[in-house]
Amino acid sequence: MAWKVKEEPAPGGAAPDVTPQGEHAPTGAQNIFELQAVSVRYSGNLAVKEVGFGVPTNRITALIGASGCGKSTLLRCLNRMNDLIPGARVEGTITYKGQDLYSPRVDPVQVRKRIGMVFQKPNPFPKSIFDNVAFGPRVLGMKEDINLLVENALRRASLWDEVKDRLKDSALGMSGGQQQRLCIARAIATEPDVILMDEPCSALDPISTARIEDLMNELKDRYTIVIVTHNMQQAARVSDKTAYFSVEVGDNDRRYGRLIEYDDTERIFTNPSDQRTEDYVTGKVG
Ligand SMILES: Nc1ncnc2c1ncn2[C@@H]1O[C@H](COP(=O)(O)OP(=O)(O)OP(=O)(O)O)[C@@H](O)[C@H]1O
Ligand SMILES: [Mg+2]
Numbered sequence: 184m185a186w187k188v189k190e191e192p193a194p195g196g197a198a199p200d201v202t203p204q205g206e207h208a209p210t211g212a213q214n215i216f217e218l219q220a221v222s223v224r225y226s227g228n229l230a231v232k233e234v235g236f237g238v239p240t241n242r243i244t245a246l247i248g249a250s251g252c253g254k255s256t257l258l259r260c261l262n263r264m265n266d267l268i269p270g271a272r273v274e275g276t277i278t279y280k281g282q283d284l285y286s287p288r289v290d291p292v293q294v295r296k297r298i299g300m301v302f303q304k305p306n307p308f309p310k311s312i313f314d315n316v317a318f319g320p321r322v323l324g325m326k327e328d329i330n331l332l333v334e335n336a337l338r339r340a341s342l343w344d345e346v347k348d349r350l351k352d353s354a355l356g357m358s359g360g361q362q363q364r365l366c367i368a369r370a371i372a373t374e375p376d377v378i379l380m381d382e383p384c385s386a387l388d389p390i391s392t393a394r395i396e397d398l399m400n401e402l403k404d405r406y407t408i409v410i411v412t413h414n415m416q417q418a419a420r421v422s423d424k425t426a427y428f429s430v431e432v433g434d435n436d437r438r439y440g441r442l443i444e445y446d447d448t449e450r451i452f453t454n455p456s457d458q459r460t461e462d463y464v465t466g467k468v469g
Contacts, residue, residue, distance in 0.1 A: 215240040215377060215407045216261060216284075221275035223256050223265065229439040230256050233275070236426055236445040243399060243408045245418040245448065248428035248463070253440030254411040257428075258379050261409060262298035263291040280376075296323055299370030303382040305362035307354035307369075312337075312346050315354045315365055319373040332372055339405075340368035341398055360391025367398065371406075378402065380410040384417065396421050415464055418448065425451040427460045 214237035223231040231253035238244050238261075246254045256265070263284065265271040277284045284294065296319070307315050316333040319325075325332065333350070337343040342364045346357075354365055363383060370378050380399075384392040399408055399421050412418050418425055426445040430438050444451065444460040455461050462468045 213240055214238055215280060217276075217278045218260075219276040221257070221260060221273065221277060223253065223260060223274075224272045225268070226270035228437065229433070231428075231440045232431070234428075234440075234442045235275075236442060238407060238409060239424060240407050241403055241405070242423040243403055243410060243421050244424040244426065245422035246409065246411045246426050246428065247413070247415070247418050248440065248443075249430055249468075250413075251438060251440070252428040252430045254428060255381050256440070258300075258381055258409060258411055261377070261379055262300060263294050264300065266291050296373045297375050298377040298379060299373060299375040301363070301366050301370050301378060301380045301383050304386050305359055305366050307357070307362050307365050309353065309355055311351045312354050312357070312365060313350040316368050316372045319369060323373060325373070336368040336372040337365075339371050339402065340364045341394070341401070342368055358391070360387050360394060363387060363391065363395060364398065367395075367402075371402075375406065377407045377409065380408060382411055382413060385413065392417070415452075415466070419452045422448045424448060427451060427455075427457075427463060429459055429463070 216238040218237070219235045221231065221234045222229060234257060246257060248254055259265045259268075260273050260277060261279075261284075265273055273285065279294070279298070283289070308318060310318070313333055316336050317329050320327070320329060320332050334343060334347075337346060342361065345361060346352075346365075354362065357365060363386075367378070367383075384395050387395065396417065399410070402408065410418075410422065424445065425448040427443050428440045429443050431441050432438055444455055444457045446455070451460060452464050455464065459468075
């Protein structure tokens with residue numbers, strides 16, 4: 184799937200090729216995102232300062248840290264959702280498959296198609312189960328057979344068997360855990376490369392949470408997942424890489440988030456190199 188760019192000539196030459204290589208980047212050590220010196224401000228106030236790390240392809244990366252350290256802010260940078268927040272400004276560099284995600288020639292709508300998002304509270308549309316999943320492909324004018332697309336997305340979200348006989352029923356009649364899997368199916372339906380999840384299980388019971396975690400493990404063969412979670416056990420269970428952020432207090436008592444440590448999840452939870460990480464993951468501070 185080509186990543187559409189706006190049809191403007193590049194300054195000083197032909198437009199660069201921003202077409203990703205293949206439908207899904209190959210599994211391997213390569214990073215799908217690279218962040219360098221990423222700072223985010225809201226109406227001029229610093230929220231996240233100079234964050235840099237790489238998100239590996241077809242792996243699960245967890246963002247952890249105390250409330251207000253900028254996890255959601257950073258997650259929204261990865262699919263340009265902050266564009267939709269008045270006053271939000273992103274500085275630094277974020278590349279997606281080697282291309283500048285914030286180039287004026289990149290179409291944010293196409294970005295959000297490639298990089299889907301699942302939120303804390305399941306938020307199905309007040310439509311049928313079928314129409315929820317079909318929504319993205321229809322808006323984007325995807326040419327594939329819509330019935331097949333919906334079925335595949337529901338299967339991949341391990342929801343098909345539960346809903347195949349009631350696809351026309353309202354999504355609002357589903358349980359919370361089913362609704363969240365429906366939201367994952369909705370995100371998958373547009374064939375993204377990446378799924379961003381902001382505390383996707385915080386409104387769910389332990390059984391529904393376990394189902395979503397199992398699902399994440401199944402999905403990572405095909406997708407790169409970045410998850411924000413306050414649940415340390417969840418980060419330790421599901422993720423391959425973990426980034427720990429803390430809240431720093433700057434001039435005038437202004438608070439902003441910084442990346443303290445980023446490493447393999449196992450290392451972050453067993454032998455972190457920064458005392459602050461250790462204090463957080465062992466529950467000494469929080
Ligand atoms: N839409 C917004 N407008 C203004 N400021 C915002 C906005 N969203 C976040 N902020 C500010 O940015 C900082 C980081 O917030 P963010 O929501 O990213 O933190 P978080 O780590 O996700 O917290 P939590 O764990 O509570 O969800 C906070 O100081 C917050 O007040
Ligand atoms: Mg948040």
